[in-house]
Every structure is written in structure tokens, then in C-alpha cells.
Amino acid sequence: MISQAVREALQRFVPADSILYKESLKKHTTFRVGGEADCLIQIGDINRLPKLLGYITQVGIPFFVMGNGSNLLVSDKGYRGIVLQISDKLNEIKAEGCRIRVQAGAFLSKVAKTACDLGLTGLEFAAGIPGTVGGGVVMNAGAYDGEMQQVVEEVTVLGKEGMPLTLDNRTMEFGYRTSAIKKHPFIVTECVFLLKQGDKEAIAAKMADFQNRRKEKQPLEYPSAGSTFKRPEGHFAGKLIMEAGLSGYRIGGAQVSPKHCGFIINTGDATAADIRQLITHVQEEVYRQSGVRLEPEVLFLGDF
Ligand SMILES: Cc1cc2nc3c(=O)[nH]c(=O)nc-3n(C[C@H](O)[C@H](O)[C@H](O)COP(=O)(O)OP(=O)(O)OC[C@H]3O[C@@H](n4cnc5c(N)ncnc54)[C@H](O)[C@@H]3O)c2cc1C
Incomplete structure (x- = not known):
């Protein structure tokens, strides 16, 4: 929750129309999942950032910096704090x-x-x-x-x-x-x-x-965050996942892409919880069958 006093103060640092309250992060991530951020500020002028940052730090509100959200899995519960979005408004x-x-x-x-x-x-x-x-x-x-x-x-x-x-x-x-x-x-x-x-x-x-x-090779027709896992040394994540028999495996609306097993995709109605559970399932199954530990490349934001 952002108090009225903080709302008024934020407008002193950035234009009011760049501040979005209770903003769904679904719209700002390529996975197209995630709950609301208490506040999302679209940064359009780098010169305003130092004072804004100083204020946010001083009042102790948590903040997270986001670009295009193409490597993020945001919790269905969203983010309690301020998301500072540095994207196409700062594109010189x-x-x-x-x-x-x-x-x-x-x-x-x-x-x-x-x-x-x-x-x-x-x-x-x-x-x-x-x-x-x-x-x-x-x-x-x-x-x-x-x-x-x-x-x-x-x-x-x-x-x-x-x-x-x-x-x-x-x-x-x-x-x-x-x-x-x-x-x-x-x-x-x-x-x-x-x-x-x-x-x-x-x-x-x-x-x-x-x-x-x-x-x-990649399922670009579905929302995703690209390769879900880092490449384990000496292996390819997609190959290990396919060999573990997980191609096309689903939890809710999340699926291991049959086109490229290294991608977990949102088939339309996935929640962040579906994707998170599928990531864990893939890690456990690949480890059980091959002894290789897969580490997510995708970053997690919020409580899961
Ligand atoms: C279809 C698809 C294909 C992809 N292919 C590739 C690929 O080939 N290679 C590859 O490496 N990645 C790939 N990715 C993943 C992703 O695009 C990259 O990791 C990209 O660099 C993330 O940039 P972003 O602006 O979306 O960052 P975000 O996802 O918004 O953020 C990623 C991290 O960067 C931080 N961050 C973002 N901007 C700033 C900033 N200005 N200052 C400080 N911290 C910041 C965030 O806090 C977060 O920790 C792919 C993703 C998709 C959806």
C-alpha cells in the first residue's frame, strides 16, 4: 500500500501520468502472468531519477527495477513496493x-x-x-x-x-x-x-x-521468458528435459514447449504458480533421471 502522503510526494519527482497504482504486471512481462505492483513508475527522464531514488530510499519503500520484463516470472500476488520501469521512454x-x-x-x-x-x-x-x-x-x-x-x-x-x-x-x-x-x-x-x-x-x-x-526452433508464438534454465555445464537443458520425457508436460496453463523443451510457455491461461510448479517439477525430474541440477535463468519477483 502506498500512503496518500507518499503519493503526493512522488508527484514532486516525476509527472503524475507516469505513476501507475495497482498496476497489473501481466501487461509488462513477456510471460503475461503476475499480479499487481503497488505502484509502477515509467521513468522518462534520467535526470529525475536521483532525487526520486533518494526519496524512495529515505522512506524505506522496497523497489525493483524492470526493463521489458522478458526474463521475469512475477508472482500472482504481485509486488509490494514500487517497480521502476526503465523501458522505451528512455531510448536515446x-x-x-x-x-x-x-x-x-x-x-x-x-x-x-x-x-x-x-x-x-x-x-x-x-x-x-x-x-x-x-x-x-x-x-x-x-x-x-x-x-x-x-x-x-x-x-x-x-x-x-x-x-x-x-x-x-x-x-x-x-x-x-x-x-x-x-x-x-x-x-x-x-x-x-x-x-x-x-x-x-x-x-x-x-x-x-x-x-x-x-x-x-523457438516457440515465439507463445508468451514465455525465453530459455527457462541456464545451460548446465557439458549439457543442453532442452535435451535433458526432452530425454526426461517432459516434452509437452503441463501444469495448468503452463507447458514444456514441445517445439523447444528449454522453454516453458504460457498456453493462454497460466498462472505464475503453474509456471513455478512446472519449473520445480522439471528440475526434480531431470535431476532424478540424469543427476544434473537445472538452475533457472528466469528471475522470480514477489512471493511464491
Ligand atoms: C522469446 C524470448 C527469447 C529470449 N532469448 C534470449 C537470448 O537469446 N539470450 C538471452 O540472454 N536472453 C534471452 N531472453 C531473455 C531476456 O530477453 C533477456 O534476459 C533480456 O536481457 C532481459 O532484458 P529485460 O529488459 O527484459 O530485463 P527484465 O526481464 O525486465 O529484467 C531482468 C533483470 O535485469 C534487471 N534490470 C533490468 N533493467 C535494469 C536497469 N536499467 N538497471 C538495473 N537493473 C535492470 C532486473 O531488475 C532483473 O534483475 C529471451 C526472452 C524471450 C521472451
Whole structure:
């Protein structure tokens, strides 16, 4: 619950029409499940963020930073606190030679397309990842032959008290689907990509090839959060799940995709609880049959 006093104060920091109360997070996640957030603020001006953050921290309201919600499973009970959404309202992209400076809310697909138009190579892998630059940096998103670690030169973040800080590639401590920001309460506001000159047509052809492979192999016609599990060392999650006989297995409206067993999909009326239970069932069954422990790549928000 957000008190009237807090509601009035929030309007001093951000425009009233960017503050949404009791907002269903179903609308903001690619799984299309999840309950309400007490409050969701769509950040449209980075300069307003430090004071807003300072206030939220001072009054002690929990907050969560969301990009496009494409790697999140939000509880059916929603989120008690404020969701700060850094998405398409913060999407400036500026090219400077082989560097592209981008605000955190820009979609990776749009940045990859810009790089292609400029004849810059390195971001082809990101064209089909349905997240923001901020989410991609935090997750060290990657596909096919690339990941963010290879192309990020520096990242600008805000600390909890709203202090800006620039982190270089090494300080970001990128690892497999992780970065330093998963361990620290930083908010990514901007990122500089360092790319290489390339051939525009070859870049476009590579991006189209990756997109076609996705369409062919992934259940993009259903809501999901992409690969549900991380790739266990020496194995493929999808293969282990298929070999465990779980292709098409359902709990409520959640299903192990028969097209790609590494994806749990929402067939239409899934709840977050269905998906959570199915994740646990898959983990238990794969472990029982193969001895391999699957770790979710999807992040959980709220109480399950
Ligand atoms: C169909 C489909 C295909 C996918 N394919 C891939 C793939 O090939 N490779 C891959 O790596 N992923 C893939 N994903 C998963 C997802 O798109 C990526 O993890 C993406 O990087 C998440 O970005 P997001 O903006 O949606 O972040 P969110 O899901 O909103 O958030 C993810 C994490 O980042 C944090 N975060 C987001 N923005 C910020 C910010 N500005 N500052 C601080 N923290 C922030 C959140 O707090 C959360 O911890 C896929 C998802 C789908 C639905």
C-alpha cells in the first residue's frame, strides 16, 4: 500500500501520468502472468531519477527495477513496493564513430538495427533478444556467437542514493548470464558499445539468419521468458528435459514447449504458480533421471 502522503510526494519527482497504482504486471512481462505492483513508475527522464531514488530510499519503500520484463516470472500476488520501469521512454541512441552510446531503456533489437545501418558489426547476436539494454547488461544477455560482455565498453549506473558511477567492462564482472549489477543495487542508465567497422549487407544477412533460426526452433508464438534454465555445464537443458520425457508436460496453463523443451510457455491461461510448479517439477525430474541440477535463468519477483 502506498500512503496518500507518499503519493503526493512522488508527484514532486516525476509527472503524475507516469505513476501507475495497482498496476497489473501481466501487461509488462513477456510471460503475461503476475499480479499487481503497488505502484509502477515509467521513468522518462534520467535526470529525475536521483532525487526520486533518494526519496524512495529515505522512506524505506522496497523497489525493483524492470526493463521489458522478458526474463521475469512475477508472482500472482504481485509486488509490494514500487517497480521502476526503465523501458522505451528512455531510448536515446547516439553513434560516435565505432561507439554507440545508448540509454538503458532502448530495445536491444533497435540498437542492433542501428548498428547494422551504420555498418558496425558485433551486435548481430542481440537482434532477436526481446529485452532492453539495461536488462541485457545485467543479464549479460547472449545468443549464438555473441554476448554483451564482448561489446560493452562502459556502463553508467546510479547507486541507491542516486549517485552516478561509470563501470568499465572489467568492473562489470560479466559471467554466464550474470554481472556485478546482479549483486549490487545499481540502476543502469546508459551503456557505451564498442563495435567494429563491417560490411552492412553481411551484418544484415547474419541478423536475418539468426532471426530465422529463432523462428524455426523457438516457440515465439507463445508468451514465455525465453530459455527457462541456464545451460548446465557439458549439457543442453532442452535435451535433458526432452530425454526426461517432459516434452509437452503441463501444469495448468503452463507447458514444456514441445517445439523447444528449454522453454516453458504460457498456453493462454497460466498462472505464475503453474509456471513455478512446472519449473520445480522439471528440475526434480531431470535431476532424478540424469543427476544434473537445472538452475533457472528466469528471475522470480514477489512471493511464491
Ligand atoms: C522469446 C524470448 C527469447 C529470449 N532469448 C534470449 C537470448 O537469446 N539470450 C538471452 O540472454 N536472453 C534471452 N531472453 C531473455 C531476456 O530477453 C533477456 O534476459 C533480456 O536481457 C532481459 O532484458 P529485460 O529488459 O527484459 O530485463 P527484465 O526481464 O525486465 O529484467 C531482468 C533483470 O535485469 C534487471 N534490470 C533490468 N533493467 C535494469 C536497469 N536499467 N538497471 C538495473 N537493473 C535492470 C532486473 O531488475 C532483473 O534483475 C529471451 C526472452 C524471450 C521472451
